[in-house]
Amino acid sequence: MICNNIGYQFGIGITNISASVVNHGFNLTIGVVMLIVGFFVWTLVYLYLDQVIPHEYRATRKWYFPFQKSYWDEILGRDVTRKSRRSSSGDGDAEEVNPDEVSGIEKAWDQQQLELLREGQTVDVHDLKVRFKTPSGSINAVNGLDLEMFRDELFVLLGHNGAGKSTTINVLSGVVKPTSGDVRIFNHRVPDDMPLIRRSMGVCLQHNVLWGDLTVQEHLDLFARIRGLKTDGSKKLADEVGLGMKYNAKAKTLSGGMQRKLSVGV
Numbered sequence: 001m002i003c004n005n006i007g008y009q010f011g012i013g014i015t016n017i018s019a020s021v022v023n024h025g026f027n028l029t030i031g032v033v034m035l036i037v038g039f040f041v042w043t044l045v046y047l048y049l050d051q052v053i054p055h056e057y058r059a060t061r062k063w064y065f066p067f068q069k070s071y072w073d074e075i076l077g078r079d080v081t082r083k084s085r086r087s088s089s090g091d092g093d094a095e096e097v098n099p100d101e102v103s104g105i106e107k108a109w110d111q112q113q114l115e116l117l118r119e120g121q122t123v124d125v126h127d128l129k130v131r132f133k134t135p136s137g138s139i140n141a142v143n144g145l146d147l148e149m150f151r152d153e154l155f156v157l158l159g160h161n162g163a164g165k166s167t168t169i170n171v172l173s174g175v176v177k178p179t180s181g182d183v184r185i186f187n188h189r190v191p192d193d194m195p196l197i198r199r200s201m202g203v204c205l206q207h208n209v210l211w212g213d214l215t216v217q218e219h220l221d222l223f224a225r226i227r228g229l230k231t232d233g234s235k236k237l238a239d240e241v242g243l244g245m246k247y248n249a250k251a252k253t254l255s256g257g258m259q260r261k262l263s264v265g266v
Contacts, residue, residue, distance in 0.1 A: 060177060061192070074195050116150045120187035123149035123172070128181035130167050141167040145181070173203045199227070204263050212252030216243050216262055219251065223266040241265040 051061045065071050116122055128145040131138050142164040149155040159165050170176040171183060174194035183190040188197045210219060220234035238247050241261045246254060251262060 054177075068192075070192060074193070113150050117148070120184075121151040122184075122186070123147075123155075124182070124184045125168075125172075126182040128168065128171065128183060129179045130164070130171060130176060131179045142171070142178075151186075169203075173201065174198070202264075202266075204260075208259050208263050209266075210251040210259060210262060213250055215248050215250050216254075216265075217247050219262055219266055237265050 048066070051065060052063050054060055061071075062068070125145055125147045128142050129140070130142040131140055133139075145164070145168060147155075157165050157168065167176060171178050171190065172185065174191050174197070177191055185197050185201070190197065214222070216238055217234055220237055221231040224231045224234060235244070235247060238244050241264055243254075243258060243261055243265065246258060251259060254262065
């Protein structure tokens with residue numbers, strides 16, 4: 001139609017934008033509307049498939065995630081904490097944890113740890129299993145792991161090569177989807193609540209993920225913006241990790257230990 005109008009030297013303007021093509025009833029207005037509608041429809045399709053199609057470096061959502069209340073709580077910015085697997089009653093009130101009813105390593109917990117458990121201030125891994133399919137068959141990378149990490153404590157995960165340490169960390173950080181088991185970080189379920197979890201989670205990788213030509217300040221500001229945080233606290237954070245004197249120094253000029261400190265900061 002455009003070529004036809006140009007050929008007759010009519011051009012396209014307000015007066016003929018709705019003019020129909022002979023015997024077809026199609027006009028430029030319909031074409032533009034179809035392009036706009038198609039753009040939004042295919043964008044939504046892409047965003048949906050990007051969340052549900054398995055990805056090597058990210059856990060996926062369930063196919064029906066748009067119909068889950070937790071998803072819309074996330075979109076609307078509601079910080080909704082799930083009930084603890086062990087410490088919530090049916091009416092929503094937390095139950096007291098009776099030391100006489102726990103077993104195994106739980107008997108060694110002190111009252112403060114039991115209180116943190118009751119409040120859901122823990123990283124709770126229960127019967128975690130992760131299997132990978134290979135050409136030679138299925139491999140159990142993690143087979144029935146149970147552990148509890150409490151708020152404000154340092155927890156060290158030790159094991160031989162191939163024990164599943166990296167896989168476990170990848171599950172906790174939302175990179176790998178667990179085959180089965182229950183994993184919760186401060187009562188937020190992995191992987192369903194990863195966007196909420198990532199608001200308060202930091203992962204320091206084995207190898208530095210730094211840009212040599214960016215300064216300490218630029219690194220901290222960049223990662224703060226990526227996570228939707230304010231950048232006015234970057235100087236305080238640099239002081240906390242021992243890089244206050246190197247605040248304006250480029251990463252490539254830092255020693256190996258200082259680069260690790262910067263990795264902790266980001």
